[in-house]
Amino acid sequence: MPMIATSQNLTALLLEWRSGDEEALEKLTPLVYDELRRIAHRYMRRERNGHTLQTTALVNEAYSRLVAEKRIDWEGRNHFFAVMSQVMRHILTDHARRRRYTKHGGEFKQVSLGETDLMSHERAAELVALDEALSELASFDQRKSQVVELRYFGGLSLQETADILGISLMTVRRDWRAAKAWLYRALLKQ
Numbered sequence: 001m002p003m004i005a006t007s008q009n010l011t012a013l014l015l016e017w018r019s020g021d022e023e024a025l026e027k028l029t030p031l032v033y034d035e036l037r038r039i040a041h042r043y044m045r046r047e048r049n050g051h052t053l054q055t056t057a058l059v060n061e062a063y064s065r066l067v068a069e070k071r072i073d074w075e076g077r078n079h080f081f082a083v084m085s086q087v088m089r090h091i092l093t094d095h096a097r098r099r100r101y102t103k104h105g106g107e108f109k110q111v112s113l114g115e116t117d118l119m120s121h122e123r124a125a126e127l128v129a130l131d132e133a134l135s136e137l138a139s140f141d142q143r144k145s146q147v148v149e150l151r152y153f154g155g156l157s158l159q160e161t162a163d164i165l166g167i168s169l170m171t172v173r174r175d176w177r178a179a180k181a182w183l184y185r186a187l188l189k190q
Helices: 009-017 021-046 055-068 075-103 121-140 144-153 158-166 169-189
Strands: none
Touching: 009 021, 009 075, 009 169, 021 075, 055 075, 075 121, 075 144, 075 158, 121 144, 121 158, 121 169, 144 158, 158 169
16 A cells, blocks of 8 residues: 655654665655656746756756765655755756856866757856855845745745745745845846
């Protein structure tokens, strides 16, 4: 009988896995995979058609990075998806930086022809600039930075973001508006 993905059993599986139970990871994977694909798909919808970094590749890379990291003290389902959103942000930003590197003198780095066209130069520059501005925002307002990360990189709704951060929907709306305005000004300065 398949296990239902409740917050309680996800948390239990995360804790068992952290304690070294590899069977818990096998049980966890089918419970979270569809949700991770949904989060990745929301982000990838923003990319241009023909982008070779696909939803499945993003999920697989994020999941493989997670599997390699066993030191996380899981607080539950919401914490898991917040961490995964952050991991996806880093993957996409690293990808954008590599893209910019190949456009600005990094031609000596060996890459396949497919990799050189993974995202447009403009999109790569925008993503790197957003990541830098988001890091600056986090230096003085961590919560607003987390709201942006969950909404933009994680593709979560306002309500899902509120649930993960443990704050009200109105607070998320205010933080989202304020963070977007701050980021807009910060990006104009760059």
